[in-house]
Amino acid sequence: MDKVIVADNLSLSYSKDETIINKVSFSINSGSFVFITGASGSGKSTLLKSLYGALKPQEGSLVVAGVELKGVTKSKLNLLRKHTGIVFQDYKLVKEWTIEKNIMLPLIIGGYDKTIQQNQVDTLLKHVRLKHQAGKYPQELSGGEQQRVAMARALSHNPVLILADEPTGNLDDYSSQLIWNLLEGANTDLKSTVIVVTHHIPESMGIDYKHFHIEYGSIHEVS
Amino acid sequence: MKSLRNHLSLVVALLSILFSLQTFIIVDRSINAYKNNLSNNYSLVAVSQKILNANIIKNQHKLIKEIVLLSPDKVIKKLNSGINKKNIELLKLSLPKFYKLVLVHYPSPTEVNNLTKSLLRDTSVIKVETFSKSHDTTYKLLLLFKTVISVFAFSIGIVTILLISKELKIWQFKHTERMSIMGLFGAPTWLSSAVLFRLALVDALIASAFSFVIFSYISATSWVAEELSNIGISVVVFDPIFDFGVMLGVALVLSTLLATFIVISHKEEV
Numbered sequence: 255m256d257k258v259i260v261a262d263n264l265s266l267s268y269s270k271d272e273t274i275i276n277k278v279s280f281s282i283n284s285g286s287f288v289f290i291t292g293a294s295g296s297g298k299s300t301l302l303k304s305l306y307g308a309l310k311p312q313e314g315s316l317v318v319a320g321v322e323l324k325g326v327t328k329s330k331l332n333l334l335r336k337h338t339g340i341v342f343q344d345y346k347l348v349k350e351w352t353i354e355k356n357i358m359l360p361l362i363i364g365g366y367d368k369t370i371q372q373n374q375v376d377t378l379l380k381h382v383r384l385k386h387q388a389g390k391y392p393q394e395l396s397g398g399e400q401q402r403v404a405m406a407r408a409l410s411h412n413p414v415l416i417l418a419d420e421p422t423g424n425l426d427d428y429s430s431q432l433i434w435n436l437l438e439g440a441n442t443d444l445k446s447t448v449i450v451v452t453h454h455i456p457e458s459m460g461i462d463y464k465h466f467h468i469e470y471g472s473i474h475e476v477s
Numbered sequence: 478m479k480s481l482r483n484h485l486s487l488v489v490a491l492l493s494i495l496f497s498l499q500t501f502i503i504v505d506r507s508i509n510a511y512k513n514n515l516s517n518n519y520s521l522v523a524v525s526q527k528i529l530n531a532n533i534i535k536n537q538h539k540l541i542k543e544i545v546l547l548s549p550d551k552v553i554k555k556l557n558s559g560i561n562k563k564n565i566e567l568l569k570l571s572l573p574k575f576y577k578l579v580l581v582h583y584p585s586p587t588e589v590n591n592l593t594k595s596l597l598r599d600t601s602v603i604k605v606e607t608f609s610k611s612h613d614t615t616y617k618l619l620l621l622f623k624t625v626i627s628v629f630a631f632s633i634g635i636v637t638i639l640l641i642s643k644e645l646k647i648w649q650f651k652h653t654e655r656m657s658i659m660g661l662f663g664a665p666t667w668l669s670s671a672v673l674f675r676l677a678l679v680d681a682l683i684a685s686a687f688s689f690v691i692f693s694y695i696s697a698t699s700w701v702a703e704e705l706s707n708i709g710i711s712v713v714v715f716d717p718i719f720d721f722g723v724m725l726g727v728a729l730v731l732s733t734l735l736a737t738f739i740v741i742s743h744k745e746e747v
Contacts, residue, residue, distance in 0.1 A: 296723065328666075335663030348655045363664045 256284040257426050258415060259305065260446045263314035266297065266304050274300045276471035277314060283316065284414075287441045287461055288449045292468035298451040299343065302419050306340055307331045309402075319415060326393030336364055339408030339446070341418035345400045347392040354379070354388045354405050358409040378406040379476065381436060409440055416440055418450045434459070481505065486647060486681055487732060490640040491684035495724050496733065499692055502627065502723075503714055505707045508622050510710040515615060516583035521545070521608075522591070527601040540592055543579035573603065586613055641735060648739050649707035650674070656743055670740045677712040685725040 259282040266275040274297040282288055292298045303309040304316060307323050316323045321334045339360070347356045354375055361371040379385045382402040384395075392400055401421065408416055418437065422430040438461050440446045455465065465476040524531070553565060560568070584592070589612065591693050595604040619627040652673050659669035695701060696714035705712055 273620075306660070332663040332665055335661065340661060346658050346661065348658055350655065359659065360662050363659065363662050363668065 257281045257317075258284040258286075258319055259449075260317045261314065262316075264304070264311055265313035266300050266307075266309055268300075268310045272470060273312070275304075275468070275473070278471075278473045280466065280473055280475070282447065282449065284447055285441070286446045286447055287438070287463040288447075289455050289463055289465045290299075290449065290451045290468060290473075291453065291465065294453075296468045297471060298468055300420050301452050301473070302417055302449070303383035305415075305417055306335060306338055310363045322424075325474060330396050336411070337362070337414045337418040338426070339411065339440075341401075341404050341408045341421045343415070343419045343423060345392070345404040345437065347400060347403060347407075349392055352391060353391050353395070354385060356392065356403055357410050359407055360413075364411050366411070374410055375406075378410055381433065382406045398425045401425055402429060402432060405436050409444075410435060412444050413446055415445050416448045418448070420452055422452070430456070431458075478691055480618060484683060486678070487644055487680040488684050489675070490644050491680060491728050491731065492687055494633070494637050494640065495684055495688040495690070495728060497636070498727060499688065499715070499720060499724065501630050501633065502720065503712065504626055506709060506712045507705065508619065508626065510712050511708065514584045514709055515619075516580060519583060519608075519612065520580065521578040521589070522606040523578055523602055524606075525574045525599075525602045529576060529599075529601070534596075538592060538595060540580050540582075540588060541578050541582060542581045545577040545579070547575035549575065549576055562596040577657070583616070583619075583645075586616060608661065637715075637731075641731060645735055645738055648735065649742065652739060656740075666740060670736065670743075673736045673739060674733070677736040678729070681725070681728035682731040685721065685728045688724050689717070689721050692720065698699055709747055716744070 259280075262279050262283070263277045264275060264279065265273055265277050267273045277455060290298050290301065300309060304311060304323065305318055307318075310326075311324045314324075319334055319337065321468075322329055323331075326334075348359070351359075357375045357378055358371050361374060366374075376385070382405060382416055384399060384402055384406070387395060387399065392403065395403065405418075405421065408418070416437065421433050421437070425433070434456055437448050437450065438459070442461060443446045455463075466473050467476050528546075529544065534544055534569075535541050549569060549743040553568060586601065586609070589607050593607055596602050596605050655672070656669040700716055702711070
Protein backbone atom coordinates (compact mmCIF):
# COMPACT_ATOMS: atom_id res chain seq x y z
CA MET A 255 0.00 0.00 0.00
CA ASP A 256 1.21 3.56 -0.80
CA LYS A 257 2.55 5.63 2.04
CA VAL A 258 0.98 9.06 2.23
CA ILE A 259 3.16 10.16 5.15
CA VAL A 260 6.70 9.06 5.92
CA ALA A 261 8.59 10.58 8.85
CA ASP A 262 12.20 9.62 9.39
CA ASN A 263 14.08 10.75 12.51
CA LEU A 264 11.79 13.76 12.56
CA SER A 265 12.36 16.46 15.19
CA LEU A 266 10.09 19.45 15.64
CA SER A 267 10.49 22.55 17.76
CA TYR A 268 9.38 26.18 17.97
CA SER A 269 12.77 27.27 19.36
CA LYS A 270 16.27 25.84 19.42
CA ASP A 271 16.15 25.27 23.18
CA GLU A 272 13.06 23.08 23.36
CA THR A 273 12.35 20.09 21.13
CA ILE A 274 8.69 19.07 21.08
CA ILE A 275 8.96 15.96 18.88
CA ASN A 276 12.28 14.19 19.13
CA LYS A 277 13.62 12.00 16.32
CA VAL A 278 10.46 10.04 15.58
CA SER A 279 9.94 7.71 12.65
CA PHE A 280 6.59 6.50 11.45
CA SER A 281 4.57 6.07 8.30
CA ILE A 282 0.89 6.24 7.41
CA ASN A 283 -0.70 4.31 4.57
CA SER A 284 -2.82 6.02 1.98
CA GLY A 285 -6.54 5.72 2.69
CA SER A 286 -6.15 4.92 6.38
CA PHE A 287 -7.93 6.52 9.32
CA VAL A 288 -5.50 7.52 12.05
CA PHE A 289 -5.96 8.87 15.55
CA ILE A 290 -3.13 10.66 17.29
CA THR A 291 -3.59 10.95 21.05
CA GLY A 292 -1.51 12.27 23.89
CA ALA A 293 -1.67 14.47 26.94
CA SER A 294 -2.06 18.24 26.62
CA GLY A 295 1.22 19.79 25.50
CA SER A 296 2.60 16.45 24.31
CA GLY A 297 3.02 17.76 20.75
CA LYS A 298 -0.03 16.35 18.94
CA SER A 299 -1.01 19.67 17.35
CA THR A 300 2.66 20.43 16.64
CA LEU A 301 2.96 17.20 14.68
CA LEU A 302 -0.25 17.99 12.79
CA LYS A 303 1.03 21.47 11.92
CA SER A 304 4.16 19.94 10.47
CA LEU A 305 2.00 17.75 8.21
CA TYR A 306 0.59 20.80 6.42
CA GLY A 307 3.90 22.63 6.42
CA ALA A 308 3.12 25.31 8.98
CA LEU A 309 6.10 24.07 10.99
CA LYS A 310 9.21 22.89 9.16
CA PRO A 311 11.20 19.87 10.40
CA GLN A 312 14.13 20.86 12.58
CA GLU A 313 15.85 17.54 11.89
CA GLY A 314 15.15 14.44 9.87
CA SER A 315 12.76 14.20 7.00
CA LEU A 316 9.00 14.38 6.56
CA VAL A 317 7.39 13.43 3.29
CA VAL A 318 3.66 14.11 2.84
CA ALA A 319 1.94 12.96 -0.36
CA GLY A 320 5.34 12.73 -2.03
CA VAL A 321 6.44 16.23 -0.99
CA GLU A 322 9.52 16.54 1.23
CA LEU A 323 8.62 19.28 3.70
CA LYS A 324 12.15 20.06 4.82
CA GLY A 325 13.12 23.06 2.72
CA VAL A 326 9.94 22.84 0.65
CA THR A 327 9.28 25.68 -1.79
CA LYS A 328 6.17 27.84 -1.43
CA SER A 329 4.71 26.63 -4.71
CA LYS A 330 5.13 22.93 -3.78
CA LEU A 331 3.64 23.59 -0.36
CA ASN A 332 0.67 25.36 -1.94
CA LEU A 333 0.15 22.40 -4.24
CA LEU A 334 0.17 20.00 -1.27
CA ARG A 335 -2.25 22.20 0.66
CA LYS A 336 -4.62 22.36 -2.31
CA HIS A 337 -5.08 18.62 -1.92
CA THR A 338 -5.33 18.71 1.86
CA GLY A 339 -8.37 19.48 3.99
CA ILE A 340 -7.61 20.94 7.39
CA VAL A 341 -9.94 21.27 10.36
CA PHE A 342 -8.52 23.60 12.96
CA GLN A 343 -9.19 23.57 16.67
CA ASP A 344 -10.13 27.27 16.50
CA TYR A 345 -12.06 26.77 13.22
CA LYS A 346 -10.18 29.53 11.34
CA LEU A 347 -13.20 30.78 9.41
CA VAL A 348 -12.96 34.06 7.51
CA LYS A 349 -15.11 36.43 9.59
CA GLU A 350 -16.05 38.76 6.75
CA TRP A 351 -17.24 35.94 4.52
CA THR A 352 -20.55 34.11 4.66
CA ILE A 353 -20.72 30.45 5.61
CA GLU A 354 -21.26 29.60 1.96
CA LYS A 355 -18.13 31.44 0.83
CA ASN A 356 -16.06 29.95 3.65
CA ILE A 357 -16.95 26.44 2.50
CA MET A 358 -16.19 27.49 -1.07
CA LEU A 359 -12.64 28.64 -0.23
CA PRO A 360 -10.69 25.50 -1.28
CA LEU A 361 -12.77 25.34 -4.48
CA ILE A 362 -11.97 28.98 -5.28
CA ILE A 363 -8.28 28.32 -4.69
CA GLY A 364 -8.49 25.17 -6.81
CA GLY A 365 -10.01 27.19 -9.64
CA TYR A 366 -13.16 25.08 -9.91
CA ASP A 367 -16.04 26.10 -12.13
CA LYS A 368 -18.64 28.31 -10.38
CA THR A 369 -21.44 25.76 -10.93
CA ILE A 370 -19.34 22.99 -9.42
CA GLN A 371 -18.50 25.26 -6.49
CA GLN A 372 -22.16 26.03 -5.83
CA ASN A 373 -23.32 22.41 -6.19
CA GLN A 374 -20.61 21.13 -3.87
CA VAL A 375 -21.36 23.80 -1.26
CA ASP A 376 -25.10 23.06 -1.40
CA THR A 377 -24.46 19.34 -0.91
CA LEU A 378 -22.10 19.93 2.01
CA LEU A 379 -24.41 22.44 3.67
CA LYS A 380 -27.09 19.74 3.63
CA HIS A 381 -24.64 17.19 5.10
CA VAL A 382 -23.69 19.48 7.98
CA ARG A 383 -27.35 20.53 8.45
CA LEU A 384 -26.62 24.20 7.88
CA LYS A 385 -28.47 24.88 4.63
CA HIS A 386 -30.66 27.45 6.36
CA GLN A 387 -27.57 29.33 7.65
CA ALA A 388 -25.78 29.67 4.30
CA GLY A 389 -25.93 33.46 4.14
CA LYS A 390 -24.88 34.04 7.73
CA TYR A 391 -21.44 35.06 8.98
CA PRO A 392 -19.35 32.78 11.27
CA GLN A 393 -19.82 34.97 14.35
CA GLU A 394 -23.58 34.51 14.04
CA LEU A 395 -23.23 30.74 14.59
CA SER A 396 -22.60 28.65 17.69
CA GLY A 397 -19.24 26.92 18.25
CA GLY A 398 -20.66 23.58 17.12
CA GLU A 399 -22.08 25.10 13.96
CA GLN A 400 -18.80 26.85 13.18
CA GLN A 401 -16.95 23.56 13.57
CA ARG A 402 -19.39 21.93 11.15
CA VAL A 403 -18.69 24.72 8.66
CA ALA A 404 -14.95 24.15 9.11
CA MET A 405 -15.52 20.44 8.47
CA ALA A 406 -17.55 21.14 5.33
CA ARG A 407 -14.77 23.43 4.09
CA ALA A 408 -12.16 20.73 4.68
CA LEU A 409 -14.19 18.26 2.62
CA SER A 410 -15.34 20.57 -0.16
CA HIS A 411 -12.52 19.81 -2.63
CA ASN A 412 -12.46 16.03 -2.00
CA PRO A 413 -8.94 16.14 -0.55
CA VAL A 414 -6.58 13.16 -0.54
CA LEU A 415 -5.55 14.00 3.00
CA ILE A 416 -7.70 15.34 5.84
CA LEU A 417 -6.03 16.69 8.97
CA ALA A 418 -8.26 17.45 11.93
CA ASP A 419 -7.10 19.02 15.17
CA GLU A 420 -9.49 18.17 18.01
CA PRO A 421 -12.50 18.46 15.71
CA THR A 422 -15.02 17.65 18.42
CA GLY A 423 -13.43 19.39 21.41
CA ASN A 424 -16.13 21.21 23.42
CA LEU A 425 -18.90 20.19 21.02
CA ASP A 426 -22.29 18.79 21.97
CA ASP A 427 -23.08 15.14 21.20
CA TYR A 428 -25.13 16.01 18.11
CA SER A 429 -22.37 18.09 16.46
CA SER A 430 -19.69 15.57 17.51
CA GLN A 431 -21.55 12.66 15.96
CA LEU A 432 -22.15 14.64 12.77
CA ILE A 433 -18.42 15.36 12.47
CA TRP A 434 -17.36 11.74 13.10
CA ASN A 435 -19.86 10.60 10.48
CA LEU A 436 -18.46 13.07 7.95
CA LEU A 437 -14.87 12.01 8.62
CA GLU A 438 -15.81 8.34 8.34
CA GLY A 439 -17.69 9.09 5.12
CA ALA A 440 -14.69 10.92 3.65
CA ASN A 441 -12.48 7.95 4.49
CA THR A 442 -14.78 5.26 3.14
CA ASP A 443 -16.43 7.05 0.21
CA LEU A 444 -13.71 9.47 -0.98
CA LYS A 445 -10.82 7.19 0.10
CA SER A 446 -9.21 10.17 1.80
CA THR A 447 -6.53 9.56 4.40
CA VAL A 448 -7.83 11.00 7.66
CA ILE A 449 -5.57 11.98 10.55
CA VAL A 450 -7.32 13.17 13.69
CA VAL A 451 -5.63 14.63 16.73
CA THR A 452 -7.83 14.08 19.76
CA HIS A 453 -7.90 13.36 23.48
CA HIS A 454 -10.60 10.71 23.18
CA ILE A 455 -11.28 8.18 20.45
CA PRO A 456 -15.05 7.80 20.06
CA GLU A 457 -16.37 4.41 21.06
CA SER A 458 -18.86 4.34 18.22
CA MET A 459 -16.27 4.29 15.41
CA GLY A 460 -17.66 2.08 12.68
CA ILE A 461 -14.43 1.66 10.69
CA ASP A 462 -10.93 0.30 11.22
CA TYR A 463 -8.39 2.81 12.37
CA LYS A 464 -4.80 3.16 13.50
CA HIS A 465 -3.87 4.76 16.78
CA PHE A 466 -0.63 6.59 17.50
CA HIS A 467 0.17 7.93 20.95
CA ILE A 468 2.61 10.76 21.64
CA GLU A 469 4.47 10.84 24.93
CA TYR A 470 7.67 12.68 25.98
CA GLY A 471 8.39 13.68 22.40
CA SER A 472 8.13 10.12 21.04
CA ILE A 473 5.38 8.50 19.03
CA HIS A 474 4.33 4.87 19.17
CA GLU A 475 1.56 2.86 17.61
CA VAL A 476 -1.06 1.50 19.99
CA SER A 477 -2.30 -1.88 18.93
CA MET B 478 -23.26 48.86 5.62
CA LYS B 479 -20.43 46.38 6.30
CA SER B 480 -19.02 47.03 2.83
CA LEU B 481 -19.25 50.80 3.34
CA ARG B 482 -17.33 50.52 6.62
CA ASN B 483 -14.63 48.50 4.85
CA HIS B 484 -14.07 51.33 2.38
CA LEU B 485 -14.65 54.36 4.57
CA SER B 486 -11.40 54.39 6.57
CA LEU B 487 -9.04 54.45 3.59
CA VAL B 488 -11.32 56.69 1.51
CA VAL B 489 -11.35 59.32 4.29
CA ALA B 490 -7.55 59.16 4.64
CA LEU B 491 -7.05 59.44 0.89
CA LEU B 492 -9.60 62.24 0.60
CA SER B 493 -7.81 64.37 3.18
CA ILE B 494 -4.51 63.79 1.38
CA LEU B 495 -5.97 64.66 -2.05
CA PHE B 496 -7.74 67.72 -0.66
CA SER B 497 -4.51 69.01 0.87
CA LEU B 498 -2.57 68.26 -2.30
CA GLN B 499 -5.02 70.13 -4.55
CA THR B 500 -5.13 73.08 -2.12
CA PHE B 501 -1.34 73.21 -2.28
CA ILE B 502 -1.45 73.12 -6.09
CA ILE B 503 -3.99 76.00 -6.18
CA VAL B 504 -1.95 78.15 -3.78
CA ASP B 505 1.25 77.42 -5.72
CA ARG B 506 -0.48 78.38 -8.98
CA SER B 507 -1.76 81.60 -7.38
CA ILE B 508 1.73 82.55 -6.20
CA ASN B 509 3.19 81.87 -9.63
CA ALA B 510 0.45 83.88 -11.30
CA TYR B 511 1.05 86.73 -8.88
CA LYS B 512 4.77 86.51 -9.57
CA ASN B 513 4.12 86.71 -13.32
CA ASN B 514 1.89 89.68 -12.72
CA LEU B 515 4.66 91.41 -10.79
CA SER B 516 7.15 90.54 -13.48
CA ASN B 517 4.99 92.26 -16.11
CA ASN B 518 4.78 95.40 -14.01
CA TYR B 519 8.41 95.53 -12.94
CA SER B 520 11.30 96.94 -14.93
CA LEU B 521 14.69 98.60 -14.41
CA VAL B 522 15.84 101.89 -15.83
CA ALA B 523 19.36 102.21 -17.20
CA VAL B 524 20.94 105.58 -17.95
CA SER B 525 23.61 105.66 -20.63
CA GLN B 526 25.72 108.36 -22.21
CA LYS B 527 25.66 106.58 -25.54
CA ILE B 528 22.99 104.74 -27.50
CA LEU B 529 22.99 101.08 -26.45
CA ASN B 530 22.74 98.22 -28.91
CA ALA B 531 19.64 96.32 -27.77
CA ASN B 532 20.67 93.03 -29.37
CA ILE B 533 24.13 93.02 -27.79
CA ILE B 534 22.70 93.87 -24.35
CA LYS B 535 20.04 91.15 -24.61
CA ASN B 536 22.65 88.59 -25.68
CA GLN B 537 24.90 89.52 -22.78
CA HIS B 538 22.11 89.49 -20.21
CA LYS B 539 19.64 86.63 -20.59
CA LEU B 540 17.42 88.08 -17.86
CA ILE B 541 16.52 91.03 -20.09
CA LYS B 542 13.51 90.42 -22.29
CA GLU B 543 13.11 93.84 -23.88
CA ILE B 544 14.93 97.20 -24.04
CA VAL B 545 12.87 100.32 -24.67
CA LEU B 546 14.44 103.74 -25.22
CA LEU B 547 12.56 106.34 -23.20
CA SER B 548 11.87 109.60 -24.95
CA PRO B 549 13.27 112.73 -23.20
CA ASP B 550 10.51 114.89 -24.74
CA LYS B 551 8.43 115.08 -21.56
CA VAL B 552 11.36 116.36 -19.48
CA ILE B 553 12.38 118.85 -22.13
CA LYS B 554 8.82 120.11 -22.44
CA LYS B 555 8.91 121.05 -18.74
CA LEU B 556 12.11 123.05 -19.33
CA ASN B 557 10.77 124.61 -22.51
CA SER B 558 10.58 128.22 -21.37
CA GLY B 559 12.23 130.60 -23.75
CA ILE B 560 14.67 128.09 -25.18
CA ASN B 561 14.86 128.14 -28.91
CA LYS B 562 14.45 125.09 -31.14
CA LYS B 563 18.15 124.83 -31.95
CA ASN B 564 19.16 124.86 -28.31
CA ILE B 565 16.50 122.27 -27.54
CA GLU B 566 17.98 119.98 -30.19
CA LEU B 567 21.45 120.53 -28.69
CA LEU B 568 20.04 119.79 -25.26
CA LYS B 569 18.48 116.59 -26.55
CA LEU B 570 21.83 115.45 -27.91
CA SER B 571 23.68 116.25 -24.70
CA LEU B 572 21.09 114.51 -22.46
CA PRO B 573 21.89 110.89 -21.43
CA LYS B 574 19.78 108.08 -22.87
CA PHE B 575 17.15 106.48 -20.62
CA TYR B 576 16.26 102.79 -21.18
CA LYS B 577 13.47 100.76 -19.70
CA LEU B 578 14.64 97.14 -19.17
CA VAL B 579 11.81 94.60 -19.15
CA LEU B 580 12.84 91.30 -17.55
CA VAL B 581 12.09 87.67 -18.38
CA HIS B 582 10.81 86.91 -14.87
CA TYR B 583 10.44 88.55 -11.51
CA PRO B 584 14.04 88.64 -10.28
CA SER B 585 15.51 87.92 -6.87
CA PRO B 586 17.51 90.75 -5.19
CA THR B 587 20.73 88.88 -6.08
CA GLU B 588 19.74 88.72 -9.73
CA VAL B 589 18.99 92.47 -9.68
CA ASN B 590 22.40 93.19 -8.08
CA ASN B 591 24.26 91.01 -10.56
CA LEU B 592 22.48 92.57 -13.49
CA THR B 593 23.17 96.09 -12.21
CA LYS B 594 26.88 95.33 -11.73
CA SER B 595 27.10 93.73 -15.13
CA LEU B 596 25.42 96.69 -16.85
CA LEU B 597 27.64 99.18 -15.06
CA ARG B 598 30.71 97.40 -16.40
CA ASP B 599 29.85 99.05 -19.68
CA THR B 600 31.52 102.47 -19.24
CA SER B 601 28.76 104.25 -21.12
CA VAL B 602 26.13 103.15 -18.55
CA ILE B 603 26.26 105.64 -15.74
CA LYS B 604 23.34 104.55 -13.59
CA VAL B 605 20.87 101.69 -13.16
CA GLU B 606 17.71 102.37 -11.19
CA THR B 607 16.33 99.17 -9.66
CA PHE B 608 13.61 100.55 -7.39
CA SER B 609 15.14 98.17 -4.88
CA LYS B 610 13.16 99.23 -1.84
CA SER B 611 9.74 98.31 -3.22
CA HIS B 612 11.18 95.32 -5.10
CA ASP B 613 12.81 93.87 -1.97
CA THR B 614 9.64 94.22 0.09
CA THR B 615 7.51 92.51 -2.53
CA TYR B 616 10.09 89.80 -3.06
CA LYS B 617 10.36 89.10 0.67
CA LEU B 618 6.57 88.86 0.85
CA LEU B 619 6.59 86.32 -1.98
CA LEU B 620 9.39 84.42 -0.30
CA LEU B 621 7.36 84.34 2.90
CA PHE B 622 4.37 82.92 1.01
CA LYS B 623 6.60 80.30 -0.61
CA THR B 624 8.03 79.32 2.79
CA VAL B 625 4.55 79.07 4.30
CA ILE B 626 3.48 76.87 1.41
CA SER B 627 6.59 74.69 1.75
CA VAL B 628 5.91 74.26 5.48
CA PHE B 629 2.32 73.43 4.60
CA ALA B 630 3.49 70.85 2.04
CA PHE B 631 5.90 69.35 4.56
CA SER B 632 3.09 69.13 7.13
CA ILE B 633 0.92 67.40 4.54
CA GLY B 634 3.74 64.93 3.98
CA ILE B 635 3.96 64.18 7.71
CA VAL B 636 0.16 63.89 8.06
CA THR B 637 0.11 61.62 5.00
CA ILE B 638 2.74 59.31 6.51
CA LEU B 639 0.85 59.24 9.84
CA LEU B 640 -2.49 58.57 8.17
CA ILE B 641 -1.08 55.87 5.95
CA SER B 642 0.84 54.15 8.78
CA LYS B 643 -2.32 54.20 10.92
CA GLU B 644 -4.23 52.76 7.99
CA LEU B 645 -1.49 50.17 7.53
CA LYS B 646 -2.02 48.90 11.09
CA ILE B 647 -5.80 48.76 10.64
CA TRP B 648 -5.46 46.91 7.33
CA GLN B 649 -2.86 44.54 8.72
CA PHE B 650 -5.25 43.67 11.53
CA LYS B 651 -8.18 43.33 9.14
CA HIS B 652 -6.57 41.35 6.33
CA THR B 653 -3.79 39.23 7.89
CA GLU B 654 -6.17 36.62 9.28
CA ARG B 655 -7.94 36.06 5.96
CA MET B 656 -4.63 35.92 4.07
CA SER B 657 -3.27 33.36 6.55
CA ILE B 658 -6.37 31.18 6.28
CA MET B 659 -6.24 31.30 2.49
CA GLY B 660 -2.53 30.44 2.62
CA LEU B 661 -3.29 27.37 4.76
CA PHE B 662 -5.50 26.08 1.96
CA GLY B 663 -2.80 26.63 -0.64
CA ALA B 664 -3.73 30.02 -2.05
CA PRO B 665 -0.83 31.70 -3.86
CA THR B 666 0.09 35.19 -2.66
CA TRP B 667 -1.57 36.91 -5.62
CA LEU B 668 -4.87 35.25 -4.78
CA SER B 669 -4.77 35.76 -1.02
CA SER B 670 -3.88 39.44 -1.51
CA ALA B 671 -6.29 40.02 -4.43
CA VAL B 672 -9.03 41.32 -2.13
CA LEU B 673 -6.57 43.76 -0.61
CA PHE B 674 -5.48 45.18 -3.96
CA ARG B 675 -9.07 45.32 -5.23
CA LEU B 676 -10.06 47.24 -2.12
CA ALA B 677 -7.07 49.58 -2.57
CA LEU B 678 -7.99 50.20 -6.20
CA VAL B 679 -11.67 50.81 -5.49
CA ASP B 680 -10.88 53.14 -2.56
CA ALA B 681 -8.45 55.13 -4.71
CA LEU B 682 -11.13 55.52 -7.39
CA ILE B 683 -13.80 56.55 -4.85
CA ALA B 684 -11.50 59.10 -3.18
CA SER B 685 -10.43 60.56 -6.56
CA ALA B 686 -14.05 60.76 -7.75
CA PHE B 687 -15.11 62.54 -4.55
CA SER B 688 -12.23 65.00 -4.91
CA PHE B 689 -13.15 65.56 -8.55
CA VAL B 690 -16.73 66.48 -7.59
CA ILE B 691 -15.62 68.75 -4.71
CA PHE B 692 -13.04 70.68 -6.74
CA SER B 693 -15.22 70.88 -9.85
CA TYR B 694 -17.85 72.52 -7.65
CA ILE B 695 -15.31 74.89 -6.06
CA SER B 696 -13.88 75.92 -9.44
CA ALA B 697 -17.40 76.58 -10.73
CA THR B 698 -18.30 78.94 -7.90
CA SER B 699 -17.88 82.63 -8.75
CA TRP B 700 -16.63 83.46 -5.25
CA VAL B 701 -13.18 81.91 -5.86
CA ALA B 702 -12.71 83.69 -9.20
CA GLU B 703 -13.76 87.00 -7.60
CA GLU B 704 -11.30 86.58 -4.74
CA LEU B 705 -8.49 85.85 -7.19
CA SER B 706 -9.37 88.76 -9.49
CA ASN B 707 -9.30 91.04 -6.43
CA ILE B 708 -5.54 90.47 -6.28
CA GLY B 709 -5.26 90.83 -10.03
CA ILE B 710 -4.73 87.21 -11.01
CA SER B 711 -6.65 84.50 -12.81
CA VAL B 712 -5.84 80.89 -11.94
CA VAL B 713 -7.10 77.48 -13.09
CA VAL B 714 -8.53 76.20 -9.79
CA PHE B 715 -9.15 72.70 -11.08
CA ASP B 716 -8.06 71.22 -14.39
CA PRO B 717 -10.43 68.28 -14.85
CA ILE B 718 -7.89 66.33 -16.91
CA PHE B 719 -4.45 67.17 -15.50
CA ASP B 720 -5.44 67.68 -11.86
CA PHE B 721 -7.72 64.66 -11.81
CA GLY B 722 -4.91 62.61 -13.35
CA VAL B 723 -2.53 63.74 -10.62
CA MET B 724 -5.11 62.98 -7.92
CA LEU B 725 -5.89 59.54 -9.30
CA GLY B 726 -2.19 58.77 -9.68
CA VAL B 727 -1.39 59.82 -6.11
CA ALA B 728 -4.36 57.89 -4.69
CA LEU B 729 -3.48 54.76 -6.68
CA VAL B 730 0.21 54.89 -5.74
CA LEU B 731 -0.53 55.41 -2.03
CA SER B 732 -3.19 52.71 -1.75
CA THR B 733 -1.16 50.21 -3.81
CA LEU B 734 1.91 50.92 -1.66
CA LEU B 735 -0.20 50.32 1.43
CA ALA B 736 -1.44 46.97 0.10
CA THR B 737 2.08 45.98 -1.00
CA PHE B 738 3.51 46.72 2.46
CA ILE B 739 0.87 44.50 4.04
CA VAL B 740 1.60 41.65 1.64
CA ILE B 741 5.36 41.99 2.19
CA SER B 742 5.06 42.18 5.98
CA HIS B 743 2.60 39.28 6.14
CA LYS B 744 3.97 36.25 7.91
CA GLU B 745 2.31 32.88 7.93
CA GLU B 746 0.69 31.93 11.20
CA VAL B 747 2.28 28.97 13.05
